[in-house]
Amino acid sequence: MDTALTRSQFVRWRAAIFAIFLASGLSIATWASRVPDIKLSLDIDNAQMGLLLLAMGIASIIGISTSPAVMARTGARRGMLLTMLTFGVGLALIGLGTNVLGSLPLVIVGLVLFGFGNGSLDVMMNVEATAVEQQMGKTILPVFHAFFSFGTVIGAAAGALAVQLGANVSAHTLVVAAVIAVLAAVCFANVPDRAAALDPVPAEKPHWRERMHVALEAWREPRTYALGIVMLGMAFAEGGANDWLALGVAEDHGAGPAAGAAALATFSVAMTVVRLFGGPLVDRFGRVIVLRVLAITAAAGILLFILAPNTPLVFVGAALWGVGASLGFPLGMSAAADDPVKAAARVSAAATIGYIAFLGGPPVLGFISEHIGLLNTLYILVVLAALSGLFSAAARPLREDQMAAAEK
Structure with missing residues (x-):
């Protein structure tokens, strides 16, 4: 090292x-x-x-x-x-x-x-x-x-x-x-x-206006928004599951509160396991391929959750949903920080998009579900997961010449 x-x-x-x-x-x-x-x-x-x-x-x-x-x-x-x-x-x-x-x-x-x-x-x-x-x-x-x-x-x-x-x-x-x-x-x-951590620190601290200019500069980069869409889709999927998955199992699938809690636990365990052991897959196949496969997995899992005719298949859908939603957010963060010089600004911008979805998405889903039903509302997550996969090319690691051009 x-x-x-x-x-x-x-x-x-x-x-x-x-x-x-x-x-x-x-x-x-x-x-x-x-x-x-x-x-x-x-x-x-x-x-x-x-x-x-x-x-x-x-x-x-x-x-x-x-x-x-x-x-x-x-x-x-x-x-x-x-x-x-x-x-x-x-x-x-x-x-x-x-x-x-x-x-x-x-x-x-x-x-x-x-x-x-x-x-x-x-x-x-x-x-x-x-x-x-x-x-x-x-x-x-x-x-x-x-x-x-x-x-x-x-x-x-x-x-x-x-x-x-x-x-x-x-x-x-x-x-x-x-x-x-x-x-x-x-x-x-x-x-x-931070110097020991190889994170560059300027010899003289710039004026706060210059610092804010750097902080806001990431919002003018198209890659920020593409990464934001990748993270938004998966943040919606994760936040929607946290707030609505158990209710969907308990009420809409008629399996009861205990099964709802168990399905949410299944989702959480699946997500955590992939986060623990998915890193080598990313290193082997690259961020883009992994993100696309997981986006397909998330969309398929949510669809199965919505359409499942019995409780065991609902649990399979919840597990696939958790697997699919597991790495979109952390890999989006990792991609945003490819260039250490602008890591803070880019991570902040991408994270803002993702967290707005994570915090604001579930209430929006709840409002829509009052009109069309919860399971029908979850089709929105299928579309967002698909969009996340479509924009995943933005997570491709930056080349050195791209980082040098961005710093000029």
Whole structure:
């Protein structure tokens, strides 16, 4: 491995980024697992709960969009520390506002910090993960995303245990916030300086207007939008499954809530397994071929899920759906970061498109389903998965001459 880092430094860097992905997933599942208790404690209705989710979603998009400017100011190492502490504080404020002070405004402030911190961190940790990937010389970004999934599993399990033990929201969130703060400090100590990570740093920091110009420049590149479509299709597929798959099994296929939960677990396990072990396939066949095959798999899985005449085939469809949706987002991130000089801006732009789909897609599907039914609505995901496959050529690795031309 040709790198300025020693083997030990590299291993600690890689482990730190794995831990950061896991911490992000842990925090999100902690919040999600306590939503019913938060709603009950604050005595709010579904409409008010929707406004809380909207505030968090908007803050997340702002965090994603502004992260290149933050990185230009702080560097990824310090930026990840600050954003982890930000969403840790936000999580603590959510708990304090729920049980200790009974303050809806404080919960909103906490959700804004929580959403902004997680959104901003998402770009930074993906930029760092792609730097690790480039030094290793093989595809590993999907494994980082699998660690995010592990974090959500741990967070959901811990949330269920906290509810079972009768722990209130504030006690639960304060403990998790403390864990996140400790992880942030440990990871900060093990992430190398960006120069050591081969991420160029200008000798003199440019004015903020110039930094913002660089951050926005990616939005003028056609490749950004093509990668955005690849990620949008798969983000819609993943977000739609998370929010609607279980309901579709339970109600539209008439299999009941237990089967719905089991089908969602089947989807999640299939996705995680491919993220853990799909890297060698990408290295063997290339991003474009893998993305096209997975787009076909996702479309076929969703179609089978919609049309299946019996429950076993519904589960097969859910598994194929999870396999197909597994790598679109991480491979889109990896492609956006092909040129290290512009990685932050391009990852941010592509991620913004993907996360708008991930956060905004499920509510749109829910609205449409009120008019045409949930299973019929899922045909939209089939079309988007197909579009993702059609635009997958944008993920082809950039040649050195293309990167040099882009930097002029």
